[in-house]
Amino acid sequence: MSSASHFSLLVVDDEPDLRTLYELTLLREGYDIETAATVEEAWAHLKDRTYSAVITDMRLPDGTGLDLLRRLEESGRREKAIVITAYGSAENAVEALKAGAYDYLTKPVDLKQFRAVVASALGRGGPAVPTMDPSTLPSENGTPAQPKSPKPAAAPAAPASNALRRMAGRSAAMLHVRALVEKVARSMAPVLVNGESGTGKELVARAIHEISPRAAQPFIAVNCSAIPEQLLEAEFFGYRKGAFTGAAEDREGFFQAANGGTLFLDEIGDLPLSMQSKLLRAIQERSVRPVGAVSEQSVNVRLLSATHKDLGAEVHAGKFRQDLYYRLNVIQIRVPPLRERLEDLSDITERVLERIAHDAGVSPPPRLTREALQHLSRYAFPGNVRELENLLHRAVALSGGETIDVADLGLPESEMAEPFVVEPDAFAAMAVDEPPLRFPPAAHAVPAEEPLPQDLAAYLDEVERDILARALERHRFNRTAAGASLGLSLRQMRYRMARLGVNVGGDGVERE
Incomplete structure (x- = not known):
């Protein structure tokens, strides 16, 4: 191991013995370490230099780790923060993640897990000193990290996200979703994606993974509603040979397959209560025990989940564990249904048709006529974007040409709503030579503008x-x-x- 490290860490804890333990553990990994015993002492260090990460205890003599997190956030600092909380204080852990912490640890701290979390925060795959100069890695605010001794190296371009590009639309709702995706991708905080079936919840999860530091690691997507209840534990945690009839060899579960990367649990609301308790333990302990095994295995997994259900109501009905709900719902992203963002219809159909044409090897991609797009805009889309994609696949097959008209869509008039106002520039790219089109007003008139509140x-x-x-x-x-x-x-x-x-x-x- 090289004696010099380009990673500098600030450890904040008021207990000298623990401070020394953390310092010795991290020094063996090749990091440069400085320590502080209070919030003010830590902030004095931060005024003098920039660190790769800050590791802070929750309880300090002159405040809390959350106070330090808020100062880092308000000052636009780039350091990632890891918070150490008392055992079982789930609420503190959730508050820390919401306040911007990269991750958290619970006391008594497992040193192996401690090293793994620090390495993950620094973008390292293991305990070895990095071969890449971290000064080439952009920080969260876009400025390069400051190395202790500069090395000439070009900054690598951030990897593009196919999933993020597929999230078409310029509506306020989708701009908000994309902004949240880019923000939460930087941390380890669990994310709950909520939305109706067919809105693209898995696409949001994939986008979070693809622009996160874990992009090069596995992304494992699991449909919780599709696994028989009696197989859930074996599928999630794996099993050992001979654990049950038919277990002819050892097999990894979803957690082991996603180790180092991201585990996406779709339709998490459909998990039975018995499995919810086991999942909660795996999240809290960051370890799993395969069926038939004696000991647990540590896992390093970023957990994302999704549901079309109202989990708050499920908790009240006794169908979902409240403690698991709080663990999963640290950050929530709501994906709007298509009917709430029909202004994105033109962008979405164009993007879907391009993808269909590319997969079929057809050029140029077919396009909708003005009348066809107007017809689509009057449909409620109960199946959301997934239904639109299926509809366009069928329309492309039926049209057989470069344009798709109303008849190719196959939507019965009985299912269509009254026409509504759409701005003409939404169709400008589709029919440049034709005069602007304005649809008749909707049956429900837009109410008069309400006065703005004075306070x-x-x-x-x-x-x-x-x-x-x-x-x-x-x-x-x-x-x-x-x-x-x-x-x-x-x-x-x-x-x-x-x-x-x-x-x-x-x-x-x-x-x-």
């Missing part, structure tokens, strides 16, 4: 106060269930109720 903060507080009160009433003033239905933890629910002066039930009894 926005007070207006938003009143809206939030009303939502909290209605949620509490609906759940019989049970704050835990009401908060879960809104995607809030009990702690967040308490804070909002106290800030807005929302009282619990009229009987004065506070029910958790």
Whole structure:
């Protein structure tokens, strides 16, 4: 192992023995280490130099690790942060991830896991000193890392994401989804992708993986609803030879296959409760025990999940574990249904037709006539983008030419809604020589513009106060269930109720 490392780490802990243990462990890996015992001492170090990562305990004499995270975020610092929390304090771990931490560890810290998490944060595949100069790697804000001794090296271009390119559309909703994808790809925080069937939830998960530091590692997609319940444990965690009838050899599970990369659990809401508890343990302990094995195996997996269900309501109904819900729902990305972003229809159809033509070896790709696109825009698309893709595949086969007309779409008039207003430039690329087209107005007229509130903060507080009160009433003033239905933890629910002066039930009894 080389004696010089281009990775510098700041370790923050008020316990001298633990500080020394972390320092010695990391020095053996070839890192440059500096230590601090308080938030202010850590910040003094950060003012003087730039580090590759900051490792901080949650509880410090003059504040918390979250205080340090917020300072890093507010100052636009590029250091990745790893937070060490007390064992079993899941809420602190979730808060740390939401505050921008790359990952977290629980006490007592397993040193093997400690080294693996640090290596992952620094983009290293193992404990060896990197062969690539980290100064060539762009930081999160786009500026190159500052090496201790400069080396002339060209910065590699960031890998393009096929999944991100396939997320067509310029609507505000899709711009928001893409911005979230690019932001959450930098950390290890679990992401829950929510949306109706056919909206492209797996595409979002793939995009997160493809622009993350784990892009070169495996992406394993699992449809939880397609696996028989009796096979779930063996499929997820693997099994040993002879563990059950038919187990003729050792076999890895999904977690082992995704080790070092990303595991995407689609339709997570369909997992039975018995498997949910086992999945929760695997997430908390970062280890799995194959069926028939005696010991557990450590795994390093970024977990992404997706569902079309309202998991908050599933928690209230007793169909989904609340603790697992909080673990999975650290960051939520909602993928809008196609009917909510029909302004993207032109972009989506163009992109889909290009892909169909490419797969079929056809050039140029077919295009929709103005009338065909107008016809599509009146359809509700219950199957969302997946239904649109299937419809266009059929239309291409039926048309047999370079244009697709209304008759090729095969949509019965009985399923079409009333026409609505679409801006003419949405069709400009399809019919440049034709005069602008304006559709008849919709059956439901657009309401008159409402006046803007004079005090926005007070207006938003009143809206939030009303939502909290209605949620509490609906759940019989049970704050835990009401908060879960809104995607809030009990702690967040308490804070909002106290800030807005929302009282619990009229009987004065506070029910958790």
